[in-house]
Amino acid sequence: MSHPIKKVEGITKESTQEMIDKALEIYPDKAKKKRVPHLAPNEGEGACVKSNRKTIPGVMSARGCAYAGAKGVVWGPIRDMVHVSHGPVGCGYYSWGTRRNLMSGINGVDQFAMQFTSDFQEKDIVYGGDKKLKTLLQEAKELFPLAKGISVLSECPVGLIGDDINSVAKASAKELDIPIIPCNCEGFRGVSQSLGHHISNDTIRDYIIETREFPEPIGPYDIALIGEYNIGGDAWSTKPLLEECGFNVKSVWTGDGEMEKIAATHQVKLNVIHCYRSMNYMCKVMEEKYGIPWIELNFFGPTKIRNSLRKLAELFDDSIKEKVEAVIAKYDPLMQAVIDEYKPRLEGKKVMLYVGGLRPRHTVNAYEDLGMAVVGSGYEFAHGDDYERTSPEMPEATVIYDDITEYEFEQFADTLKPDLIGSGIKEKYLFQKMGIPFRQMHSWDYSGPYHGYKGFPTFARDVDMAINSPTWSLVKAPF
Amino acid sequence: MANNLGLAVKPVTETPVEEVERVAAWINTEEYKDKNFARTSLVINPAHACQPLGAELAAHGFEGSLPFVHGSQGCASYYRSTMNRHFREPAPAVSDSMTEDGAVFGGQNNLHEALENAYALYKPKMMPIFTSCMPEIIGDDLTAFIKNAKNKGCVPQDFPLPYANTPSFNGSHIHGYDAMLLSILQTLTEGKAVEGRCTGKLNLIAGFDANTGNYREYKRILKEFGIPYTLLADISETFDSPLDGHYRIYPGGTKLDDAADSINGKATITLGPYATAKTFTWIKDNYAGKHVAMPTPFGITKTDAFLMKISELFGKPVPESLKAERGRALDLMTDAHQYIHGKKFAVYGDPDYLLGYVSFLLEMGAVPYHILCSKGTKKLEKEIQALLDASMYGKEGKIYMNKDLWHLRSLIMTDPVDAMIGETHGKFAARDAKIPLFRFGFPIFDRVNLHRVPLVGYQGVTNMLSTICNKFIDITDETCEDRFFEMMR
Numbered sequence: 001m002s003h004p005i006k007k008v009e010g011i012t013k014e015s016t017q018e019m020i021d022k023a024l025e026i027y028p029d030k031a032k033k034k035r036v037p038h039l040a041p042n043e044g045e046g047a048c049v050k051s052n053r054k055t056i057p058g059v060m061s062a063r064g065c066a067y068a069g070a071k072g073v074v075w076g077p078i079r080d081m082v083h084v085s086h087g088p089v090g091c092g093y094y095s096w097g098t099r100r101n102l103m104s105g106i107n108g109v110d111q112f113a114m115q116f117t118s119d120f121q122e123k124d125i126v127y128g129g130d131k132k133l134k135t136l137l138q139e140a141k142e143l144f145p146l147a148k149g150i151s152v153l154s155e156c157p158v159g160l161i162g163d164d165i166n167s168v169a170k171a172s173a174k175e176l177d178i179p180i181i182p183c184n185c186e187g188f189r190g191v192s193q194s195l196g197h198h199i200s201n202d203t204i205r206d207y208i209i210e211t212r213e214f215p216e217p218i219g220p221y222d223i224a225l226i227g228e229y230n231i232g233g234d235a236w237s238t239k240p241l242l243e244e245c246g247f248n249v250k251s252v253w254t255g256d257g258e259m260e261k262i263a264a265t266h267q268v269k270l271n272v273i274h275c276y277r278s279m280n281y282m283c284k285v286m287e288e289k290y291g292i293p294w295i296e297l298n299f300f301g302p303t304k305i306r307n308s309l310r311k312l313a314e315l316f317d318d319s320i321k322e323k324v325e326a327v328i329a330k331y332d333p334l335m336q337a338v339i340d341e342y343k344p345r346l347e348g349k350k351v352m353l354y355v356g357g358l359r360p361r362h363t364v365n366a367y368e369d370l371g372m373a374v375v376g377s378g379y380e381f382a383h384g385d386d387y388e389r390t391s392p393e394m395p396e397a398t399v400i401y402d403d404i405t406e407y408e409f410e411q412f413a414d415t416l417k418p419d420l421i422g423s424g425i426k427e428k429y430l431f432q433k434m435g436i437p438f439r440q441m442h443s444w445d446y447s448g449p450y451h452g453y454k455g456f457p458t459f460a461r462d463v464d465m466a467i468n469s470p471t472w473s474l475v476k477a478p479f
Numbered sequence: 480m481a482n483n484l485g486l487a488v489k490p491v492t493e494t495p496v497e498e499v500e501r502v503a504a505w506i507n508t509e510e511y512k513d514k515n516f517a518r519t520s521l522v523i524n525p526a527h528a529c530q531p532l533g534a535e536l537a538a539h540g541f542e543g544s545l546p547f548v549h550g551s552q553g554c555a556s557y558y559r560s561t562m563n564r565h566f567r568e569p570a571p572a573v574s575d576s577m578t579e580d581g582a583v584f585g586g587q588n589n590l591h592e593a594l595e596n597a598y599a600l601y602k603p604k605m606m607p608i609f610t611s612c613m614p615e616i617i618g619d620d621l622t623a624f625i626k627n628a629k630n631k632g633c634v635p636q637d638f639p640l641p642y643a644n645t646p647s648f649n650g651s652h653i654h655g656y657d658a659m660l661l662s663i664l665q666t667l668t669e670g671k672a673v674e675g676r677c678t679g680k681l682n683l684i685a686g687f688d689a690n691t692g693n694y695r696e697y698k699r700i701l702k703e704f705g706i707p708y709t710l711l712a713d714i715s716e717t718f719d720s721p722l723d724g725h726y727r728i729y730p731g732g733t734k735l736d737d738a739a740d741s742i743n744g745k746a747t748i749t750l751g752p753y754a755t756a757k758t759f760t761w762i763k764d765n766y767a768g769k770h771v772a773m774p775t776p777f778g779i780t781k782t783d784a785f786l787m788k789i790s791e792l793f794g795k796p797v798p799e800s801l802k803a804e805r806g807r808a809l810d811l812m813t814d815a816h817q818y819i820h821g822k823k824f825a826v827y828g829d830p831d832y833l834l835g836y837v838s839f840l841l842e843m844g845a846v847p848y849h850i851l852c853s854k855g856t857k858k859l860e861k862e863i864q865a866l867l868d869a870s871m872y873g874k875e876g877k878i879y880m881n882k883d884l885w886h887l888r889s890l891i892m893t894d895p896v897d898a899m900i901g902e903t904h905g906k907f908a909a910r911d912a913k914i915p916l917f918r919f920g921f922p923i924f925d926r927v928n929l930h931r932v933p934l935v936g937y938q939g940v941t942n943m944l945s946t947i948c949n950k951f952i953d954i955t956d957e958t959c960e961d962r963f964f965e966m967m968r
Contacts, residue, residue, distance in 0.1 A: 031596045055552055057575040058593030059600060065553020088612060088647035089522070090529030094557035096904070098564070098924075107907055109503045110494055114885070114907075119522040120648040125616060136521035143514060143521075146494050146502050156551060156612040157648065160582060173484040180484070187551040188578055188613050206483045215490040260491040406571070407600045410726070425560045429569040435724040475724050 005044060006395035008350070008373050013397040016041035020399065023411035031056050038402040042394045047387035051379070051402045054191045060406035062354070062426055063380050065187030067091055069196020071153045073278050074204075075183065077101035077229050078257040080110055080148040082140045085117045086133060086165065087155025091187070092117040100443045101229045102236075103256050110146045125157055130168050137172040137180060148259040149179035151203075159186035179259070181207045192381035192403070194277065194357065201281035204262065209286070212263035214250065221320065222248045224268045226283055226294070227275030227358075230255025232448015234455065238299050241452045242272070245309060246316075246323040253279060266290045270315065272297055274451075277357030277386055299451040300359075300459070301366025302335035331453040339369060342460045345468055347371035349419040352412070354404055354427065355441045357382045361390040363422070363441065363450075370460055375416050378404050406430065420467050435475050437466040507911075512889035516882075523885035526827050526853040526904055529647035530655030532558045533687050533754070534609035535572055537659040540712030541732040543604025544663075545597060546572035549590055549621070549642075550611030565689055565922040566718040566930055571728050573597045573606075577613055586614045587624045594633040594640075601728060604735055605667075606634075608642040609659050615646040639735070641666035651854040653754040653829055656687040660712055661758040667735060668742035668765070677767060681708040681789065682744040684758070686751010686775065686831050689921035691719040692933035697750075700936055703798045704789055709737045709744065719931060744768050746792040750775050750785070750935075753830035753859065776935045777835025777943075778842045779808065785936075801937070808937040811944055812843065818948035820844040823875075823896040827851040827887060827905065828920040830859045835934070836900050836919070837863055839943060841870040849890045851879040884908055898947070915950050919943065 020039045024032050037050035055061040064072070067085075072095050075083050085092025096115040105111025118124070118132055133152065140150055152165050169182035183203045185196045225242065228235045235255040242249050250268050251261035265271075271283050271294035283294040295315065297308035306328050313324040349372045353360045360377040367374055377394055378401030379386060390400065399412060406427065413421065413436060421431045422441035431438045439445050439462055447462050449455040482488070505511055531548060535558045538546035548555040555574035562570035575593030577586045590608075597606060608621065621642045629636050643658035683697055694715035701708045716731020741747070746769040747762050749755040755772070763770045769792055776785040783805075786797045823846045826836040830852060837847045850863055860880050867873030879886060888908040891899070899909050902920035909916035923929050933939050952968045 026599055028595050028599050030592070031599075054578060055576045056592070056596060057589045058547075058573050058596030058598075060571060060573055061552055061576070062556065063552055064556045065551050068553050068556070084521075088529055089525055089527060089651070090532065090554070090557065090611075090647045093525065093528045094561055096524075098560070106499065106503050107911075108506055108885075108888070110499050115524050115904075117522045117525065118520065119525060122646075122649050125648050132520045135519060139518050139521040143511075143518070143523075146499065157616050160613065160616045170484055173486060177486070179486060187553045188582055191578065193553075211482050211484075211486060211488055212491045213488060260489075264491050405600070425563045426556065426570070429563060429567060430571075430726050433569065433720065433722055433724075433726040435722070475722060477723070 006373075008375055008395045008398060011375060011395070011397050013041045016397050016399045019412060019415045023408045026407070035405075035408075039404075039408065040400055041397040042391055042400050044396060045391050047384040048391055048400045049387055049402045051387055052191060052194060052381070052383045053403075055403055060426075061403055062406075062424055063192045063403060065193065066185045066189040066196035066199060067153060067155055067187040068095060069193030069278070069381075070183050070185035070200045071095050072099045073193065073229065074197055074200035074254060075151045075153060077103070077254040078151075078259055078262065079103035079105055079112065080146070081259050082112050082116055082144055082147045082150045084136065084140070084150060084152050085115065085155060086129065086152050087118065087157050088120045089117050091155045099229075100231050100446070100448070101255050102233050103230075108144070112144065112147060116140065120157060125161055128161060128163050129158065130163050130165070133163075133165060133168045134172055137168075137176065141176045141178060147178070149181065151181045151183055153183050154186050156187045159184060159188070179207065179211065194381040194383065197278040198281055201279060201285075204282055205285050208259070208263045209282075210263070210266050212260045214264045214267055218267050218269070219248060220269060221246055221316070222250050222268045223270045223272055224251045224253065224265045225249050226253045226271050226273040227279040228252055228255050228451070229275070231442075232444040232450065234449040234451035237449040237452035237454035238274070241299075241327070241454075244323070245312070245327050246320045253282070266292070268292060270295065272312065274299060275358045276389070277382060298362050298365070299455070300363045301369040301456055302332065302339075302453070303369050304362070304365045305453060305456075306332070335453065335456055338457045338460050342464045343371040345464055348373070349467055350375045350416065351420045351422060352376040352416060352418040353441065354378050354380070354401065354409060354421075354423040356380050357386060359422075359441055361386070361393045364393045366456065366459060367463070370463060372420075372463075374398070375418060376401065376412055378402055420463065435472065437469070437472060439463065439466050507892040509893050512893050515886060515889045522883055524904060525883040526851075526901065527651035527829070528561070530645035530650055530652060530658065531609050531611050531647065532561060533652035533654065533656030534607070534643055534645045534659035535559075535562065535570075536652075536687060536689065536714065537656045537663065537712045538572075538607035538609070539570065539717045539732065540714045541605060541607075541663060541738060542734045543729045544732055545601050545603035545606050547593070547597065547606040547608045548572065548574035548611055549586060549608050549619070550574065550577055550613045552576040554611035561922060562718070564924045566691070567927070568718045568720065569726070569728075571601065573601070582613060582617055585617060586619050587627065590624050591628050591631060591633045594628050598634050598638070603729070605639040605641070605663075607659055607663055608640060609645045609655065610643070611645075612647050615644065615648075639666050653687045653831075656754050657757050660684070660755065661761055664711070664738065664741070664758065665761065667739045671739045672742045672765070672767070676743045677745050678740050678743050679707055680741075680744050681706055681792065682711055682741045682747040682766070683708055684711045684747070684749040684751065684755055686749060686754035687829060688751060688775070689714075690930050690932070690934060691715045692931045693935045693939070696933035696936045696938055700786070700801065701789070703800050704793070704795055705798075706789065706793050706795065709733060709741050711738060711741060742766050746771065748773065748788065751831045774838075775831045775835045776939075777832075778839035778940060779805070779812075779937070780842060781835065781838055782936050782940070804937045808940045811941055815944050815948040816844060818951050819944070821846065822898065822951070823848040825849040825851070825887060825891050825896045825899045827853070827884065827899070827901045830855055832920050833859075834862060834866065837866050837876070839940065841866060841872050843944070844872055846872050847876045848896050849879065849887060849894070850876055851882050851887050851890075853881065853883050855880045888912075897951075915954070917943075917947055917950070
């Protein structure tokens with residue numbers, strides 16, 4: 001698909017570069033040198049910036065760690081497993097219910113959105129935690145008999161003291177007859193959450209996939225939805241949408257996920273991936289090993305949804321193509337009504353984005369559907385292939401930033417004067433103090449879903465609400 | 480490649496509905512409770528965080544202070560976002576982003592580079608340094624690292640760099656608060672003690688208290704008394720700054736000069752003895768004037784004690800305005816007692832708050848029934864027991880030390896109560912038990928503005944009582960049969 005070159009008035013390669021140079025003036029030389037390759041005007045193709053490098057020490061970075069990528073992103077959303085944060089109490093505490101990957105089921109019975117931890121004490125550091133792990137796995141099995149499996153997610157100390165969680169997991173899995181997945185996702189590994197995604201994908205590869213089989217025969221329309229985490233109920237929008245198009249969604253990775261269905265995903269005919277960054281690894285594994293093709297789709301905003309569904313239909317027969325066209329014909333007018341309502345109030349408004357590994361490119365067009373322009377975008381933990389996918393989506397010469405520091409973000413916002421910033425909780429209140437409307441774009445700011453046709457009206461409403469709230473007009477006191 | 484566990488390949492199954500229902504009923508039974516309490520290793524839904532979180536709170540409480548995490552950057556992001564979610568405010572803090580090579584070579588290079596960068600970018604007046612797991616395990620020598628940093632010129636020689644070891648595998652957030660506050664005070668007051676000098680001021684320490692309203696309440700009370708004071712680790716502006724179109728990275732905090740001179744104070748009171756145990760011990764040995772550790776003033780009796788102590792230390796009578804306030808609180812207590820008297824509560828939280836909940840409830844004739852601390856001590860247990868023993872409403876109260884919220888769930892499902900007092904994490908248990916949860920503790924992620932509503936002092940009594948009693952009245956209105964739905968309550 002060729003992309004028309006989009007322009008934003010007043011933004012040129014020179015103006016963007018000048019803004020970048022100015023923001024970097026304050027840095028000590030060594031730090032400046034390291035930051036330069038991570039900030040650039042959009043060139044329209046290729047990766048404009050370097051990425052997946054160490055954060056420079058001492059800055060306010062929004063990044064998390066490998067554990068966060070494993071617990072928060074990949075493993076945590078699987079609803080019918082007990083996920084043990086193995087190590088001291090904090091990591092599990094901070095990641096407890098804070099991502100909004102919603103789950104069906106009864107908490108503590110067949111759904112485990114809870115904080116399970118080995119709560120390491122000094123003695124566990126000194127003598128090792130393997131014995132404790134063995135006991136706690138028995139306790140988990142006994143207290144939560146309907147759990148389909150247990151993941152053991154290592155925190156920093158586990159890797160540093162030389163515990164062998166893999167042996168414990170293997171022995172306990174046999175003894176308890178339940179899958180126990182050791183995941184060596186210590187927070188010091190790698191440079192961001194991203195390595196945690198990769199490590200978790202690898203553990204799915206090594207411990208889960210192929211261990212279950214669907215009892216019913218596999219049909220031609222059996223697919224899996226990968227990289228959909230059900231934030232604010234996203235999967236409850238996308239899964240029914242795909243079903244309406246004639247597909248059988250056999251498993252969702254991993255939002256509201258079920259371990260056994262994930263384990264049988266090697267049987268599906270196609271993998272549909274949404275968050276490429278966090279789960280491309282397993283798509284590639286399944287392609288190589290089981291010959292399952294995969295396709296990247298975008299469920300944000302009617303234009304991208306329409307394009308995505310047609311791209312998907314291309315891989316199937318006429319019956320699917322007809323269903324897809326019927327679905328598009330059904331929803332297009334409804335989406336147009338949403339656009340008609342909000343676009344007059346949002347036309348020409350400027351947005352800056354800074355999110356994790358997908359949304360800084362995937363949501364660009366959804367804003368454009370509402371008449372808005374994205375004037376800056378970047379990622380916490382993207383790689384080169386993500387930036388390659390970003391350039392064509394962004395307007396010409398707009399600023400692209402990788403692992404932006406809070407200082408740079410503030411400087412850019414000060415120059416670009418966006419009408420909305422979409423980023424995370426750590427950035428939210430800073431920009432709101434500056435008087436800039438803000439939406440959390442990791443958690444949908446306690447709203448959602450934003451995916452699919454069900455999500456777009458909510459997205460449009462939230463964007464409008466943020467920008468046009470009358471509260472902003474009262475910020476400046478009359479005295 | 481797959482199936483490293485060597486388990487048999489099985490068909491995908493669905494748990495039968497009857498089985499789900501059976502287990503759903505089973506987890507509410509005495510039998511389950513016994514199994515649950517027999518746990519020795521698995522901790523489920525603990526109501527406490529790790530030390531560095533508390534260290535960061537203390538570090539935020541000083542002028543121009545930039546909290547600095549020595550360790551993995553993910554840790555810093557977790558602490559910051561916890562603060563952001565609770566206060567709905569910015570929480571600027573940096574980390575030196577240690578990674579694998581730091582684990583091998585130690586974190587000195589990261590620390591030095593980070594100090595230089597943070598100093599250039601965020602222009603702080605102080606950077607309190609505290610540790611997360613990695614440097615604690617590899618044994619980084621902070622004393623040497625910091626000395627070297629100054630010699631290298633990463634920051635000026637006289638730039639305050641207090642530092643605290645705050646291992647996450649020891650204690651909880653309140654201990655990190657204590658360690659960091661101690662180091663900040665030690666650093667700022669070094670060489671500032673002047674023989675014979677007295678600032679005439681009261682030094683007040685709130686302890687690990689994430690309610691900005693409480694800090695404002697303390698200041699108001701002292702203003703009513705007309706007593707000069709230094710509120711140490713004052714987060715009230717840091718985490719409650721006005722929205723006027725300008726972002727200020729350091730909107731408040733105790734002035735560094737005031738903190739430095741606090742060593743020459745007339746008196747020092749800590750109102751969070753469990754969260755300031757080490758700090759207070761050091762203050763007693765080093766600070767001029769009188770030193771008092773007393774409970775967080777929840778309820779009438781503890782507020783009375785606080786005011787009388789100030790009165791005694793400064794030779795000033797309790798002002799008429801506060802006497803009137805006390806009278807108004809009492810007026811509400813008698814007006815409202817019938818809506819809370821005899822009600823059973825499950826309460827959980829940090830030691831200083833927990834003691835406050837218990838004494839407040841006992842004063843109202845309510846029953847603190849299940850009392851749980853997920854990180855407590857024998858000393859705390861004794862102190863709570865003494866409160867229970869002193870009241871006829873304390874007879875039924877049982878204390879559960881070092882138990883978690885999954886234990887508490889078993890307790891309230893097998894031996895029900897009317898309500899819970901705690902923080903956001905208890906909401907699942909409260910929902911299962913179909914009882915209200917009063918969010919007075921930290922953190923509060925799911926309600927707006929509660930961190931600004933003071934709980935201490937007479938005003939705190941009024942606030943807590945209004946919240947609790949009106950909720951019970953709401954429940955009556957919402958659940959009573961039509962024929963009992965009345966105009967008056």
